[in-house]
Amino acid sequence: MSTPLVARDQVIRWLSHPGPLTVCTHVHVDADAAFSAALALYMAESAGKPCTLRFLGANTVVDEANQLAVDMSNGASAIKGKGAGSAFGALVYALPRAHPAHLALKRWAQQLNITDSGKKTNDKVILATQTSAWRAIGLSDAEIVDRARELVVGMTRKEEATQAQLAMANEVHITAKSKIAAIGIDEKVPSWMLFKRGAKVVVSMSENGMGIILNKKEIEKGRSVKELTDHLPEGWFIHEAGFLASFGGSKNPMDPAESGITFQRLQNLAATWMNGNLDRLAPQHPGAGGGGAPAAVA
Helix, strand or coil: CCCHHHHHHHHHHHHHCCCCEEEEEECCCCHHHHHHHHHHHHHHHHCCCCEEEEEECCCCCCCCCCEEEECCCCCCCEECCCCCCCHHHHHHHHCCCCCHHHHHHHHHHHHHHHHCCCCCCCCCCCHHHHHHHHHHCCCCHHHHHHHHHHHHHHHHHHHHHHHHHHHHHCCCCECCCCCEEEECCCCCCCHHHHHHCCCCEEEEEECCEEEEEECHHHHHCCCCHHHHHHHCCCCCEECCCCCEEEEECCCCCCCHHHCCCCHHHHHHHHHHHHCCCHHHCCCCCCCCCCCCCCCCCC
16 A cells, blocks of 8 residues: 555655666556656656656566556555555655645546546546547557656646746735736736736736736626727727737737837726726827826826
């Protein structure tokens, strides 16, 4: 039985071996075998250790110190995961809680702990079904593990990026009165992180364009970016749901210099809107009259 603590000790001993390492799992891999092997390979790579993959019969005894046998039962080097529910779960929970791989994969671990025990899950993406689909298109065991490894590495790198964005988001200024957060070209921060900090509106500029995103809590109060329709230059997109006004974007890149408004003026417009002073501004479309300028951001 491999509880997370037992698995952690096994992994530490395995990674501490001075020579090349080997990950073993059983032939005709299922989801637990494929994703456990993928995670073990990632652990070895992260530790800078050369590592190979072997497929063995499920009852093979694996005792060698340089080998880690995942989703297998026999031998000192075997991790079956009977205590956690799955070998993958045992490996994920063997990682420090703050480790990006733990944060990225713990939900998948919870799922495999359920499905590998023969129970049902309501998750939208089922790893067991994914593994079956890979086999149905003719992938070999090695190819299936390689696909699983792509997902493990990709999810972990995404989590690393998220943690970096969270740190950056904490440095973004949110105005005291209007609750406006401005994200410049060099600040790659998702708007939801700033909404979580209390921003009502996020004004952004990137190499792909400019935009205003409204917090859904403000939408629930009856606010909508449609209120800005007459105050934004022509050519801006206003989302029907009322949460977004944009000029360009990642899916439709446009030069922000051609947006018809400066980034600072866009922030001022958002602040004027949030402060309830939008009625003081005349429409800003060409030919609609000059009107007053938006007040400075506050």
